[in-house]
Amino acid sequence: MGIRNQQAIVIGAGIGGLTAGALLAKRGFDVFVLEQAIIPGGCASTFKRRGFAFDVGATQVAGLEAGGVHYKIFEELGVEIPESTPCDPACAVYLPDEPEPISVWRNPAQWKQERSQKFPGSEPFWEKMDELFEISWRFNSRDPILPPTDFKDLITLGTKLRPETLSTIPYTWKTVTDVLKDYDLQDNKKLRRFLDMQLKLYSQVEADETAVLYAAVALGLSTEPQGLYHLQGSMQVLADRLVEGLNKYGGRLLVQQQVQLILRENGKVVGVQVFDKRKEQVWQVRADQIFANVTPDALSQMLDGKGDERPFRQLARLDKLPEPSGAFVVYLGVDRATIPEDCPLHLQFIYDFNGPIGENNSLFVSVSKPGDGRAPEGKATIIASSFTDAKGWWQMAKEEYESMKNRYTEEAIDRLAGFFSNLREHILHVEAATPRTFHQFTARPLGGVGGLGQRPAQFGPFSFSNRTPYSNLWLVGDSTYPGEGTAGVSYSALNALTLMEKSL
DSSP: OOGGGOEEEEEOOBHHHHHHHHHHHHTTOEEEEEESSSSSBGGGOEEEETTEEEESSOOOEEOOSTTSHHHHHHHHHTOOOOOEEEOSSSOEEEOTTOSSOEEOOSSHHHHHHHHHHHSTTOHHHHHHHHHHHHHHHHHHTTOOOSSOOSHHHHHHHHHHOOHHHHTTGGGTTOBHHHHHHHTTOTTOHHHHHHHHHHHHHHHSSOTTTSBHHHHHHHHHTTSTTSOEEEESSOTHHHHHHHHHHHHHTTOEEEESEEEEEEEEETTEEEEEEEEETTTTEEEEEEOSEEEEOSOHHHHHHHHHSSSOSOOOTTHHHHHTSOOOEEEEEEEEEEEGGGSOTTOOSEEEEEOSSOOSSTTTSEEEEEEOOTTSSSSOTTEEEEEEEEEEETGGGGSSOHHHHHHHHHHHHHHHHHHHTTTSTTHHHHEEEEEEEOHHHHHHHHOOGGGOOSOOOOOGGGSGGGSBOSBOSSTTEEEOSTTBTTOSSHHHHHHHHHHHHHHHHHHO
């Protein structure tokens, strides 16, 4: 059967699903992308209130530079690359009792000077991280398919290796803390706090658990020639451009369509059963290839309808991992008068005192800039998020839940008021999201956010595969290599497409 006679279904219109859908359509498949929410984009989408546009979860993008993953995808689709500005600094990190932030500058020389001043004696550690980043980046640029799952994969992977790649083998099982110990920096509290909070954003776990090869890439992406970018308009533009690419090649996006079951016949998946939320009716559609932009647990439930069976051998690994983190997010529409002059677009605050906010006493804050499409003239948006125990938000009645949500909101505003002048007087709109909110919006179990923690046992050659036990069913998204973030999930979609094309 030729590709142009094949039907493909994509479950979920997050960035990974939209990437897969648009590229499948470009390759000649007849594509349906099915999304249970009312808009595409998943945690990289946007909602609007009173003239303000709030990014739901993700607030910055990597991979828009020439040669970056998003750049290459839009170039292949023939779709205009979203307008953006580099984030410089990528983040300003405020540690307790420190009058000045640690600014992660885009210019490598400026960042080197900053870290040498703020973390005296740490430069040998940073030089090792830079070295590992360069080697890993060149390896990634050769488009390896990870993890290898059979002998052919191993042979193919071997063609991507170089002598310098082999030099990273001793670091395969090392964490960031292990490398800190190599340079006698394990007791440097200031450096550890900075690394813990930055790595938590990228890898879902702190320095003690993050694979150093992942950390080197995550921390190195902030500087030129790579970088983090602030989209003009909102994060929704990224999803909208991918939808444009999908439509350009005849693909179709259907929203408010919740996939209930993946249908199987004779050991092969053949289609999906869908609940149309608008018409409140069930329908089915058959497909030759299915790409699932969902978590492995959610995919397991779609395969058996109960969640009792475990068709993935890799799910046994999931059972041994901690529960995924949730997020508590406060969305504020404010008068711009409360925003300090030259305020960075992204800030991170770390606190010594205890309180209800988050499991690690930190807030990651994103601020809009004038003219970026997120707020009316003279106004601004402030989005503040913190990690929280996802399961805990489900173990309470409605009244207790609302009380806890209000308590978290007030605590977050109190903390933000320490940086934003007369904040409460300038608030025009306030809204909050909890793991329950994210579950309703994304349908993720417990409303968890981000991908799997990038520990050595879950990263690179030991990561979750795009393959499933069914030859025509593929897993994409932040549970598969190389981790979370819009660039990561787009890479996962590219990997899955490569594997599928080799199988045809």
